[in-house]
Amino acid sequence: SQELEQSPQSLIVQEGKNLTINCTSSKTLYGLYWYKQKYGEGLIFLMMLQKGGEEKSHEKITAKLDEKKQQSSLHITASQPSHAGIYLCGAGIRSGGSNYKLTFGKGTLLTVNP
Amino acid sequence: EPEVTQTPSHQVTQMGQEVILRCVPISNHLYFYWYRQILGQKVEFLVSFYNNEISEKSEIFDDQFSVERPDGSNFTLKIRSTKLEDSAMYFCASRFTGTPGNTIYFGEGSWLTVV
Numbered sequence: 001s002q003e004l005e006q007s008p009q010s011l012i013v014q015e016g017k018n019l020t021i022n023c024t025s026s027k028t029l030y031g032l033y034w035y036k037q038k039y040g041e042g043l044i045f046l047m048m049l050q051k052g053g054e055e056k057s058h059e060k061i062t063a064k065l066d067e068k069k070q071q072s073s074l075h076i077t078a079s080q081p082s083h084a085g086i087y088l089c090g091a092g093i094r095s096g097g098s099n100y101k102l103t104f105g106k107g108t109l110l111t112v113n114p
Numbered sequence: 115e116p117e118v119t120q121t122p123s124h125q126v127t128q129m130g131q132e133v134i135l136r137c138v139p140i141s142n143h144l145y146f147y148w149y150r151q152i153l154g155q156k157v158e159f160l161v162s163f164y165n166n167e168i169s170e171k172s173e174i175f176d177d178q179f180s181v182e183r184p185d186g187s188n189f190t191l192k193i194r195s196t197k198l199e200d201s202a203m204y205f206c207a208s209r210f211t212g213t214p215g216n217t218i219y220f221g222e223g224s225w226l227t228v229v
Contacts (some may be wrong), residue, residue, distance in 0.1 A: 033218065035220070040203070040225070041222060042205065042220050042221055042223045043157070043205065043220035044220075045217055045218075045219060045220070048217055088157065090157075090218075095170060098145075098169070099169050099170045100162075100209075101147065101162055101170060102149075102159065103159065104157040104158075105156070106155075106156050107156075
């Protein structure tokens with residue numbers, strides 16, 4: 001089965017600082033999704049990457065997929081308290097026919113201190 | 115922006131009782147999912163549903179669980195006889211097509227507490 005390892009498990013930064021969260025897969029990635037979750041709430045879609053070398057940005061968040069390394073990184077520039085939450089990476093898994101689901105990492109808890 | 119909606123947001127139930135969690139997927143989506151997150155653990159896949167039948171299920175999704183699309187808009191998860199270990203956040207998700215590139219959108223979740 002495919003395993004996703006996220007690092008770090010938790011991160012505390014001062015407002016305005018940059019940060020990076022990594023997600024490494026045990027198998028080839030056929031789609032890598034980043035979600036943000038506030039504690040006890042739903043998953044908010046951030047970005048989805050498919051192609052090796054692909055990079056996407058949304059506001060101050062940039063995600064890259066290094067398909068050869070089976071790794072993705074999420075970078076936040078000039079962090080704000082609104083960025084605080086749990087960041088989850090999810091790998092798309094095809095399992096025959098049109099079956100497609102996500103398997104998730106354990107998440108990275110981000111705290112941004114004002 | 116279209117969203118997946120779930121009800122109830124919270125439910126407390128006694129062990130052994132039946133629970134139905136409801137979801138309204140995004141209207142033009144064809145693939146539906148239920149995921150579960152036990153407190154402090156990973157989000158786990160339970161079941162996927164397409165064309166009015168289960169397309170895939172995990173080992174967690176045993177005979178106590180069932181899913182149904184009773185009409186054109188709702189998608190439900192039923193737990194027949196709840197156990198303490200069923201306490202978790204349950205997420206419904208939906209997706210437009212089977213193409214891997216399509217985004218999977220999640221609802222806000224339903225907190226289930228079994229006492």
